[in-house]
Amino acid sequence: MWPTQSWPEAGELWRRAEELGFRHAWVYDHLAWRGTTPWYDAYTTLAAAAAVTSRVRLGTLVTSPNFRHPVPTAHAIKTVDHVSGGRVTIGIGSGGTRRASDAGVLGGGEWTPGERAARFAEWVELLDRLLREPETTYEGTYYAAREVVEEPGCVQRPRVPFVIAGNGPRGMRLAARYGTGWVTSGRAEGREPREVVRSRLEALRAACEAEGRVLDDLVLLTGFTDEPWLESAGAFADLAGAYGELGVTEVALHWPRPGTPWDADMKVFEAVAAEHGEGR
Known part of the structure; x- marks a missing residue:
């Protein structure tokens, strides 16, 4: 699904996806994609889509560390899981390198392939802990969390499922x-x-x-x-x-x-x- 249309027009498409019988409906998680704008937020879109559907499974293909920190990302994922009644799956990837999408939007130096891989590994580990554990404190090389409470946790146990992109x-x-x-x-x-x-x-x-x-x-x-x-x-x-x-x-x-x-x-x-x- 393309997050390029405003609500309620976009909501009609999500409802249509469910009516057509698709088992899952995914959305890209970017700030922009290959220079395409407008490009609406993935998790806000999923929450809205969850409210206008009842069966189809919802998810991102894919969320990445390019502009998301694991702490607010976990909070958004848990919230969408509750809004949807446990119908969300999160696709996760290391993120692309295109400036026209979202690479480098937070500033700083460009990540080498090795740093990107290391960041991704740490990002996934922390996101997993945040969604599984009632309280998380973590100190990594790239990401940290301090006494983050995620109670009552996800609807899906032990947490929302991940599908991970990695070749x-x-x-x-x-x-x-x-x-x-x-x-x-x-x-x-x-x-x-x-x-x-x-x-x-x-x-x-x-x-x-x-x-x-x-x-x-x-x-x-x-x-x-x-x-x-x-x-x-x-x-x-x-x-x-x-x-x-x-x-x-x-x-x-x-x-x-x-x-x-x-x-x-x-x-x-x-x-x-x-x-x-x-x-x-």
Whole structure:
């Protein structure tokens, strides 16, 4: 879902997503995205969406450390979990490096890849503790929390589920340790998307085995490769089946957005929902 329309127009789209039968409805968590404005806040949007829906699962794809500190982020997540009656899942990633989105908006020097990975690991660890424990005090290299009370905690126990985006070894270890799921786009320069996902899933399974865990949700975020997901309902079925054979359990589509690379025929979009949505 694109957080580019003001309420109540946006609310009609969230209601429509539920009516069409989608199992989950996600929103990007940015201040702006590739220079697109207006771009509304993800957690405020999710709280409003929770109030106008009753079944569809809601979440972010993805929240990152680029402009969020774990303490207020945990507070927002817990609140949306209560507003939604326990229907929220939080996608988490290390964050992009584009200035036109939200990298560097808080000032300071640019993060090296190593620092970004280290920040992400610490950020996830602290967010996990904040959402699990009644009171948290934490002192890390990049983030700190002092006597933060999060009672009564989340509706979902032991906390809201995380699906973690991480294509490298460190990110996959985080997903295996803290996630109930993992998310990828299958995009890699010069490589065939299904082969990318297949090899990443092999690495993820190894990381899960090392942690003694199995992830329930393996989410593919489409729209970043040349695959024709919304060319027709048949094309979607073929691609979803092929990725399902690899182990992918959930496919996330972009709501058609005219005038952008994510434009598509709404009739095809609705047909996909009718054939593959909740209860089909």
